[in-house]
Amino acid sequence: MVNEILELKTRYNALILAHNYTRPEIQDIADFVGDSLELSRKAAECHAPVIVFCGVRFMAETAKLLSPDSIVLHPNPKAGCPMAEMASPEEIRAYRAEHPDTMVVAYVNTTAATKTEVDICCTSGNAENLVASLPSDRRLLFLPDANLGANIAAKLGRKIELWPGCCPTHNKILPEHITEARQRHPDAIVLVHPECLPAVVALADHALSTGGMLRFVHESPQKEFIIGTEGGILHRMRKENPDKVFYPLEPAVLCPNMKRITLEDVLNSLRDMSPTVELTEEVLRRARDPIDKMLEVH
Ligand code: SF4
Structure with a gap:
């Protein structure tokens, strides 16, 4: 299946983008793996005729806003973000x-x-x-x-x-999960995502985006880290830092939507050039402005 995907990818000159929370096998076939900001920047600068976006729907929509002339494939339309x-x-x-x-x-x-x-x-x-x-x-x-x-x-x-919204996945991380993890691994640095409850962030050493976490663990002289975010990021952390140890929280934190996109979905979407992300002219025009303003800020 991987060979078929790579062959179709070459044939259509497609770019596969994957979020840090997707399945390990999806991350391994992607041209670029990153957080929302990094993926947005990639979509804006890539000029690829076809983008296969492996992440949740709003991210694929953002890729379409930033690269409106590309065909943007979202391999599993059920992968939404609550x-x-x-x-x-x-x-x-x-x-x-x-x-x-x-x-x-x-x-x-x-x-x-x-x-x-x-x-x-x-x-x-x-x-x-x-x-x-x-x-x-x-x-x-x-x-x-x-x-x-x-x-x-x-x-x-x-x-x-x-606004009274939240990420149902990160909201499951509770202060006691951090306290217990620290007791199990007293020498580890605790990194959490800023979508976590403020009481959880208060107990962590740092609150960082997934891209920020990856940079931090790479540059840090420390060897052990407790990771308070969706577990998909551990694949890349371990792959890029084989000399360091990463502990997930218990119970594990997993986003069911980020895990929906499978290799089979990617293969089918490239073979059928479907499902594509389609936005109306009005949405393309009006939603682009707040994204462009965001990309101007570093
Ligand atoms: S982890 Fe899942 S539910 Fe939470 S913000 Fe990301 S996509 Fe949405």
């Missing part, structure tokens, strides 16, 4: 009608339709810098992830209105 469904365009319009002076900052984990109603997007990799760059006298609403919004607000000491 958090991205927690803020609809209608709800944001209603909020704006009540709070016309508020600047709406959307985590990239939103649908393309929702992005048409927001001022600027961010990912967990650039959220802090991005919010810090916004005018300090503006009232801010952060959506849809209340945990990420609260963690940024605490870090920057800035008041931010929070």
